[in-house]
Amino acid sequence: MMEHTLRDIFKERAFFEPADLFCYSRDAVPCLEGMPDAVVQPKTKKEVKSLVEAAKKEGWNLIPRGRGTGTFGGAVPVEGGIIVDFAHMNRIEEVNKTRHYVRVQPGCSISHIDTTLARAGLQLPVIPWSSPGASIGGFVATNGVGLGSYQYGRIKQQVLDMTVITGNGDEFSLGSVTEYTPGYNLCELFVGSEGTLGFITSILLTSINKQNQTVVSAFFGSFEDTLACVQEVALTDLCPYTIIYDDATTFDFVREVTLGNPAATIDRNKRNSSGYLLMVFQQFGEQEKCTLESIVRHYNSHLNIGGISAGLWKNLSSFLPKVYRVGMISFEDTFVPVDCVFDVALRCWEKADELSVRMFMGGYVASRRTLVLFPGMVVNERDEEEVKRVKVAKDEIIKITLEHGGGISALGGDKVGYLCGYPARRKVMQDIKDVFDPCHIMNRGKLGLR
Numbered sequence: 001m002m003e004h005t006l007r008d009i010f011k012e013r014a015f016f017e018p019a020d021l022f023c024y025s026r027d028a029v030p031c032l033e034g035m036p037d038a039v040v041q042p043k044t045k046k047e048v049k050s051l052v053e054a055a056k057k058e059g060w061n062l063i064p065r066g067r068g069t070g071t072f073g074g075a076v077p078v079e080g081g082i083i084v085d086f087a088h089m090n091r092i093e094e095v096n097k098t099r100h101y102v103r104v105q106p107g108c109s110i111s112h113i114d115t116t117l118a119r120a121g122l123q124l125p126v127i128p129w130s131s132p133g134a135s136i137g138g139f140v141a142t143n144g145v146g147l148g149s150y151q152y153g154r155i156k157q158q159v160l161d162m163t164v165i166t167g168n169g170d171e172f173s174l175g176s177v178t179e180y181t182p183g184y185n186l187c188e189l190f191v192g193s194e195g196t197l198g199f200i201t202s203i204l205l206t207s208i209n210k211q212n213q214t215v216v217s218a219f220f221g222s223f224e225d226t227l228a229c230v231q232e233v234a235l236t237d238l239c240p241y242t243i244i245y246d247d248a249t250t251f252d253f254v255r256e257v258t259l260g261n262p263a264a265t266i267d268r269n270k271r272n273s274s275g276y277l278l279m280v281f282q283q284f285g286e287q288e289k290c291t292l293e294s295i296v297r298h299y300n301s302h303l304n305i306g307g308i309s310a311g312l313w314k315n316l317s318s319f320l321p322k323v324y325r326v327g328m329i330s331f332e333d334t335f336v337p338v339d340c341v342f343d344v345a346l347r348c349w350e351k352a353d354e355l356s357v358r359m360f361m362g363g364y365v366a367s368r369r370t371l372v373l374f375p376g377m378v379v380n381e382r383d384e385e386e387v388k389r390v391k392v393a394k395d396e397i398i399k400i401t402l403e404h405g406g407g408i409s410a411l412g413g414d415k416v417g418y419l420c421g422y423p424a425r426r427k428v429m430q431d432i433k434d435v436f437d438p439c440h441i442m443n444r445g446k447l448g449l450r
């Protein structure tokens, strides 16, 4: 029945062979796995609507998927179901230079949007580190944060409007071409809903004029000083596009990986021995230079403008895809209050030692009050014991973060236990899901909801 209906709607874009299904059984990190019953690749909204109607009748579970670069199992079929892969809904529908917006389909890769905008002298204000692979639909559905967030906020601040097809089969737009839409903020409700309320089928995003970038950096005698310096920068009026920080283990690891060394290792003895701060500015003048020079001097460092900083930035931007040559990387991006980040890092290092996990530490600054701490862990996927230890480490990192008043990004299928600590919030979320998805066909089990 399922196969017949799906072939009828999607023709050669419906897949049932185990080898095809296997490719959709996980996302970028080995945390969750599950085989779907089928995969479909819609090209039009009409096809999505027909699928929703059939799923309502038959009680199928529909799992939206962008490019599967998520790290929390959001697009993984934990209890079977049909993967709805948006790879073919990948058009840029309109670039409007006067109104500073771009209208895209959800399956567009973020770097494709950015390259197209660059030709018109524009850029997206905020992009994730995974932009060469990630889709804009996935970035919006997880309320992503990334490069540019220090200056421009999260992706929710960039979404002006979206068209959605809900789990009830209704299609409507949630915002407008201006930022001003009265009443409940439905756009924000769908941003971050992780495919549990409906399908995002079109997105209207703000764009900004393409900016020149000045890259500056400073190296410090300890990771602790590096983080203290971040705190001081956050207290000033400076507004860099992005601030990145790393400990010495990450610095060495990045260098080895970018030099192409497949045996790159993490020397945990070097952790607090040094660290660095890299800042990208879209406007960098005498005032920025003087303020920063006086801050870094206080920590016995000096400011590098361009030169070595630009080289470091180039390596960092291309580091994450290359790192997969060394091994699978598992990471937990946690949001930590700016003044506790060193304590959280210390506790994470202790846990990594206790569990014999290979961890490197760094991150970026999400806003004046919040740092994204990024404990990355190298995992040999063939070593079952190591995979188990890394899973325990991930849970411990979340626990440590929450104890310090921090938060986590998306929940997906991996962190559903999180909402157990907030029963009232979970109930309201389920009530909201029931309105948009009364037959419970949308990404069942994710966020811990039916």
Ligand SMILES: Cc1cc2nc3c(=O)[nH]c(=O)nc-3n(C[C@H](O)[C@H](O)[C@H](O)COP(=O)(O)OP(=O)(O)OC[C@H]3O[C@@H](n4cnc5c(N)ncnc54)[C@H](O)[C@@H]3O)c2cc1C
Pocket (backbone or CB within 6 Å): 027, 028, 063, 064, 065, 066, 067, 068, 069, 070, 071, 073, 074, 075, 086, 106, 107, 127, 128, 129, 130, 133, 134, 135, 136, 137, 138, 139, 140, 141, 142, 143, 144, 145, 146, 147, 194, 195, 196, 198, 199, 200, 201, 320, 321, 412, 443
């Ligand atoms: C190396 C690396 C670096 C990363 N850096 C960042 C970063 O800087 N910032 C950040 O926020 N994340 C980052 N991530 C996580 C991930 O890349 C992002 O969450 C990304 O935006 C997900 O996009 P995707 O297309 O791969 O989505 P998927 O993984 O396919 O899906 C993610 C979620 O979105 C839902 N979804 C997808 N498309 C739709 C749709 N059309 N309608 C409704 N729901 C939909 C899915 O059901 C799922 O719940 C990183 C991941 C890796 C591996």
